[in-house]
Amino acid sequence: MIYRHILSGARIAISILAAVTILMIVDPAVAAGIEIAVGAPDTVSVGQEVEVKAVLSQNGVPVEGAEVALTYQASLAGESARVEIATGTTDETGIAVMIYEQRADANGEMQVVYLGPDADPVEPYVLTIAVESAGPQLYEFEAGVKIPFVNGTLVILVISGVWFLIGLSAVYLVRVGWDGRGTSEASTPEDGSMWISTLLSTVAVITAIGMVIVFIRSPVSNTHIKDPHQYDRTPIAYVGVGFSYVGFGLNDESSAQTGDPIADGSVLYFKYGCAACHGLSGRGAVVGAPLVDEIGSFGGFSEDTREGPKGMSEYDEATISEENLQKIYAYLKDEG
Amino acid sequence: MDTLNNWRERLISKTTRPTLITTYKYWLWFGFLLVITGNGVFQYWKQWQHGLYVTDMRDRISWGLYITAFVFFIGISHAGTLISAILRATKAGWRAPVTRIAEFITAVALLIGASFVVIDMGRPERIFNVYLFGRWQSPIMWDVMAITTYLTASVIYLSAPMIPDLALYRDRLADKVGVVRNFIYRTLSVNWKGSPKQQKLLGKAITIMMLVIIPIAVSVHTVVSWIFSMTLRAGWNTSIFGVLFVAGAIFSGVATLIIIMAILRRIYHWEEYLTEKHFLYLGYLLAAFGAFMVYVNLSEYLTEGFNLEEAGLFAFRQLFLEDFAAMFWFYIIGGLLGPVVLMLVPKTRTIAGVVTAAILVVVAMFLERYFIVVTGLRVPLMPYEAANYAPTFVEWSIFAAGLAIFCLLITIALKIFPMLAIWEMTEEHAADISDRPTEEPNMVGADIVGSLTSTERLPDAGPPAEGGGS
CATH class of the missing domain: 1.20.58 (Methane Monooxygenase Hydroxylase; Chain G, domain 1)
Known part of the structure; x- marks a missing residue:
């Protein structure tokens, strides 16, 4: 282990030297961007914990606090995508340590990619880590046992x-x-x-x-x-693959300003997260009590909301204004 | 020969009694069932409008009374298989008077049971997704396959042995019943004339169905159990469920048969045909299956309890000591040991004793299905409080309607179909009085139909001509 650390440390030192050398000789325009250098073992075995070090520098100066990720090309049931297997943040020397467990018996193209905080694109660092053929991989691509026939x-x-x-x-x-068809008598005309x-x-x-x-x-x-x-x-x-959530603009102030207190209340009921506990239509769920039929007077409703009985969060005036609370009340009253 | 003829004529008149005579009590009973059905339909309409919210099924306990009813009715449907197929295959002669009723119970209970799956669906119109998006890997798909096959096979197995009796009805009742029933008799009796070739063909059809329906029926309730046991849930995830469900199905099926037999016997005075012997034999079957069920339960709970896992602890506590203890112990003591004791004690070895045992069994088996469904889902999979479930009025109403429709269909069938297997019983009676045990007819093959109708055809040759003239 120590040997490996020394080895990877030496590699990092060489990488830094190389990076600095390259930075000194290349075009300054390119050198203005963030450079990624990586130190990683060439060969690993299945089940091994692998340490990958990324060194980030800009114009020869180490970049502190940068987010990086180690990704590889994964494929499952015919679908192929880039998967993050480890992330890290650089320290004051510009080094981020990422550790992952080698599970598959082969690695595709791996990359160290820059995630932030800068918005400017950074060229990812491409690396290859070979896997020793010995040992089975830790997960299977297909489930079950195949028995012939x-x-x-x-x-x-x-x-x-x-x-x-x-x-x-x-x-x-x-x-x-x-068989009985030919002998059919008058009483049985049908076949x-x-x-x-x-x-x-x-x-x-x-x-x-x-x-x-x-x-x-x-x-x-x-x-x-x-x-x-x-x-x-x-x-x-x-x-x-990121999924963009296309939803209903609950935080949009105008969605609860239609003039109809019931319609506004239905929006606010979701906006303040009431539905999370009390159910989609206020009829109660696993955690929250039913509201619709047991709502009572506005006074009691308001008191409960402000004080938060039975472990419920307290919603003060600063969170839900009196006006909005009345709209929610109108909505729940209408549902009942 | 003359004695046999008289016996047969009496049997025919007794069997056609429910078809020809309708009293006001019949209509009272009919109306009562319609009211319960109507309430169920109304409550289902409410469920259709508001969704499954009107039930007490929620995210944690997502199966309740409907699935219980599904398992319960599919279980009852095994009555026909045991009595009719297994006893026919093993040539148990005493089965003759009870087969037809058992086969009707099978077909009717299957229909009701299968509908409860659709009732349990929040979006029933998606039932066809089973075909459109179904996968062989899903136990639900196996269930659909098995029940479809069983329903088809049961209908054929019900109708095939009924053909000679329906032909008799067609010939005898042509001018006594209306157009609809005449049409039914003419159509369902498939031109039966009792010719030797027809007898041979019918014998073959019955033999094939008799042999094929036994594995189908076993597969049906095994697959129903797999819906539970293929999941990773404490209390469900056990290999014995198939055996438990099949044995329980036949158990409850026989019990239901006994109850319906007792009712029909009383109403239509079929004492001569449904004798104490039939009840006792069925009672012994009940006791034997009760003892077997005790063994299966012991085997299951001892193995599971001996190497108790964490989730199993909860499952055991709720069943043996806590929420479901009353149901569970009633099931073990009343439903499983009860019939054994009732059959062992000579004093209760009577028709009343058998019927009492049967009622205990039906109630216990319903409770068993209920606690299997609910307790399995109640075991928390994560450290949260166990959820509770209690069927709502809507659920009870729809379940009651299921029972009512079950009774209703049998009540309607009484008005149309011969509930006693006339030709099989005559055959059996002929063998009894002939006093020549060496010449006992082959119960499965074509001989049964042949030996009966060849001797019985002549007296019947008259009525068809009359019927044809009218």
Whole structure:
């Protein structure tokens, strides 16, 4: 360990020297930006704790208090994204130490990227850390144990077999009706066998179509990650992809100034976070008591809000003005 | 031969009694059921409008009375499988008078049970997403598959052995019932004339369905149990659930059958056919399954309790000592040991004793399903206070409506279908009085149908012509 530290320390020293040398000889315009130099081991093994040191300097001066991140290219179920595996902040010598645990049995391209505080873009530092082939990786890309022949096809075969026998039995019943058809007397004008064949073929066809649809659409993963856009569900967030929240402007003052106290109250009810405990429509939830039907007089409501009974936060005049409180009260009263 | 004919004529007149005679009591009962159903429909309308908020199901305990009802009714639906298929396959001759009722219970209970899944959904119109977005990896999908298959198989298995009886109704009752029933008899009796070829074909159909429906039924309740046991929840996550559910299903199915048999016997005076022997045999089955259930519970709770994990501690306390202790001990002592004791003591080995045992079992099995659903969800997965659940009026109303519709469908079926398996019973009776045990007919194959109808066809040849003339 000590040896490794000395080694990485030596590397850092060399890197700094190299960086300083480069800074001295390159164009001053480039040198004005922040430079990243990195010290990291060349080879690691799975399960090892890896220390990566980033050195940030600007015009040869160490940059203090800069945020950096170590990222690598990850892929899961066909999706590829850049994932942060460690972050760090530089100290007064401009060095940020980032530690991560090597889990995968191979690393893609790794980068040390500058996160802030400056807004100017900084060229990321690209590095490669090889992984020793020995040892399994610590997580699996696919879940479960694959047993030959125990799969969806077997399920389909079993279900098909059962439905074949049901169908066979129904065919015998249809033949019963068929056999009696010619000898039909006046009292039985219909071909009575038709209903059962119709019923059975309908059910069988619907079920068969259902099975085929499900089977064809059944994806390889458990998350439908390949085809999420067809799903009317919560959007799936990918690693490394930011999701912009498009919401309702609760903090916009004008949204609670419509002139209708009930409409304003419904906005304020969310704005002040009442809904978090008392439920979306004030009917109570796990933590908060129901408000709608048990609200009582405004005096009591106001007192409770200001004092915060049973562990509830206190909301004083500075937080919720009397006017806004009356609007919330109007809204809750209207809901009841 | 003449004795057999007289016996059969009496049987036919007794069986057609509910179809032909309708008293004011029937309509009172019918109206009573309609009122309960109506209230349930109204409460469901409220649920449709306001969402599942009108129930007491919340984020922590998200399954309640509806899922309990689902498991309960699917369980009852196993009556037909045991009585009809297993006893038919094992050639137990005494089953003949009870099979038809059992098969009706199966089909009706399955319909009600499956609807409770939809009732439990906040957005019922999304039921088709099961097909559109379903995945084989989901136990819900297995459930849909198993129940669809079982429902189809049950309907065929109910209708196939009924064909000769429906043909009899078609011929005998043509001028005694209205257009609708005539149409039903004509259609459902699939041109049955009792020819040897038809008998052979029907025998094959019944044999296949009888053999196929047993594994289907077992799979159905196993898969229902997997909905619980495939999760990582203390109290649910156990391999014995499949066995517990299948045994419990047959247990409650037999109990329901006993209760309905006792009611029909009393109303329609079927004492001659549903004798004490049938009740006692079913009572013994009940006791045997009760003992087996005791064993399964012992095996489960002893293993889980011996190497008690942290979450299991909570699950055990609430079941054995705290909130659910009353239900749990009633289930063990009243519902499982009760029938065993009632059948062991000679004094209670009567029809009344069997019916008492059956009522205890139905109540206990309902409670069992309830506490399995609720206690499993109640165990906190994180250090928070355990949530509580109590069904609301809406939930009770809809559950009551489920029971009412169950009774209603059977009540309507009484007016249309032969509730006693006339040809099978005649067959059984013929074997009894023939006094020649070596010539006992094959209970599964075509012989049963053949030996019966070949001797019985002639007396029946008259009525069809009359019916045709009218």
